Amino acid sequence: IPETKNNTKKKISYICSNDLIKYMSLLPSNKTRSYFVHSLVSAYGLLKKMRIINPKPANKNDLEVFHSPDYIDFLLNAENQEYKEKLGKEKYEKKMKEYSLEDDCPIFKGITKYCMLVAGSTLTAVHELITKTSDIVINWDGGRHHAMAQKASGFCYVNDIVLGMFKLSRYYKRIMYIDLDIHHCNGVEEAFYYTSKVLSFSIHRHDIGFFPGTGDIKSVGSGRGIYHTINVPLRPGLNKSTLKQIYERAIKPAKERYNPQVIVIQCGGDGLIGDPLVHKNDFGNGWNLDLSSYWECINNILNWDLPTLILGGGGYSNTNVACLDAYITSKIVNEDIDSNIPEHNLLPYYKPDFTLYEYIGKMPDKNIEELVKIRHKVTIENNNNNI
Numbered sequence: 001i002p003e004t005k006n007n008t009k010k011k012i013s014y015i016c017s018n019d020l021i022k023y024m025s026l027l028p029s030n031k032t033r034s035y036f037v038h039s040l041v042s043a044y045g046l047l048k049k050m051r052i053i054n055p056k057p058a059n060k061n062d063l064e065v066f067h068s069p070d071y072i073d074f075l076l077n078a079e080n081q082e083y084k085e086k087l088g089k090e091k092y093e094k095k096m097k098e099y100s101l102e103d104d105c106p107i108f109k110g111i112t113k114y115c116m117l118v119a120g121s122t123l124t125a126v127h128e129l130i131t132k133t134s135d136i137v138i139n140w141d142g143g144r145h146h147a148m149a150q151k152a153s154g155f156c157y158v159n160d161i162v163l164g165m166f167k168l169s170r171y172y173k174r175i176m177y178i179d180l181d182i183h184h185c186n187g188v189e190e191a192f193y194y195t196s197k198v199l200s201f202s203i204h205r206h207d208i209g210f211f212p213g214t215g216d217i218k219s220v221g222s223g224r225g226i227y228h229t230i231n232v233p234l235r236p237g238l239n240k241s242t243l244k245q246i247y248e249r250a251i252k253p254a255k256e257r258y259n260p261q262v263i264v265i266q267c268g269g270d271g272l273i274g275d276p277l278v279h280k281n282d283f284g285n286g287w288n289l290d291l292s293s294y295w296e297c298i299n300n301i302l303n304w305d306l307p308t309l310i311l312g313g314g315g316y317s318n319t320n321v322a323c324l325d326a327y328i329t330s331k332i333v334n335e336d337i338d339s340n341i342p343e344h345n346l347l348p349y350y351k352p353d354f355t356l357y358e359y360i361g362k363m364p365d366k367n368i369e370e371l372v373k374i375r376h377k378v379t380i381e382n383n384n385n386n387i
């Protein structure tokens, strides 16, 4: 039986502002999602239960702590007409390709402010933890785990997680990163592959053709970072009981060995049953998680009683992700919420039943046999390193 504690004595903060909602809602892959999430959290009356922190936008220097100056220069000027004309069409398009600012990551109106705010939201959250003003900080707009140092990737332009953990690493020796998104955290993994300062743990769907294709079980880190990357590659259909097993067999032992001082969770909601991006056919080929599957895992992690940053990530049904984020927020602040969606201007979108997402998926969990192989055979040798 999992230990049931609650967070009543903890200082809980929530990153939000009108500007944040406005600019996060412009992201082409997740249009208006931020608006749905914060509106539902607010409609349930949860904003009154937390300290609300307005994010400070990151500047060029902040972004260059991880990203290359040439990429950031182009990214922050990409929608500037004068810059575009000065560079000329040919050079502009060449750079667009070089930085992967097309297909998954097109240049869009508001991209400059978007990038500064998405990075700033997580840096603001980290500041809360470092100054010990908060014990738990929630930033549902963060979690852009694919962005690379020199290019955009998989709907991610700047890697707020890497920037946040670089900042954390100035104050904490051991950071544990846990990624629950259905996609592998290639950008985060790459940034910390050679260091023991971050223990990176990711579950993700891993089979041929599934984006981004990295995250093999054999990728365990290298050099000083050896055994500080843990990948749990999974098949379709992951359900609550398998996720629980993964917590017991892999996440918990990794934490016990590494003895982290601070936790960062990426809680992408695209593992929810029926996510429109990952369920391509009637049988479904995504995961089979519901709201309580995510919460059970997060609750176990919060019971470690360490300073924790909770980020969003993927999730392509605005209403389902809003339900997930509002549900987790309510559990963190220990407030019971009604399963009927409260009256607010977005209520009509929660049709047909206007309740919190409760659908029980019937797809088989193809991970049952795989689970036998998931042994935490990783030994962390550099536990008390002094790098």
Ligand code: V1P
Pocket (backbone or CB within 6 Å): 103, 104, 143, 144, 145, 146, 154, 155, 156, 181, 183, 184, 211, 268, 270, 277, 278, 313, 314, 315
């Ligand atoms: O599959 C690909 C690339 C593009 N192809 C050439 C291969 N991209 C995926 C990207 C998924 C990103 C997930 C981000 C996150 O982890 C959150 C931070 O959730 C992709 C997919 C897909 N089904 O995997 N892009 C698109 N679909 C896409 C759909 C419509 C328009 C543009 C892109």
Ligand code: ZN
Pocket (backbone or CB within 6 Å): 181, 182, 183, 268, 270, 313, 314, 315
């Ligand atoms: Zn994802």
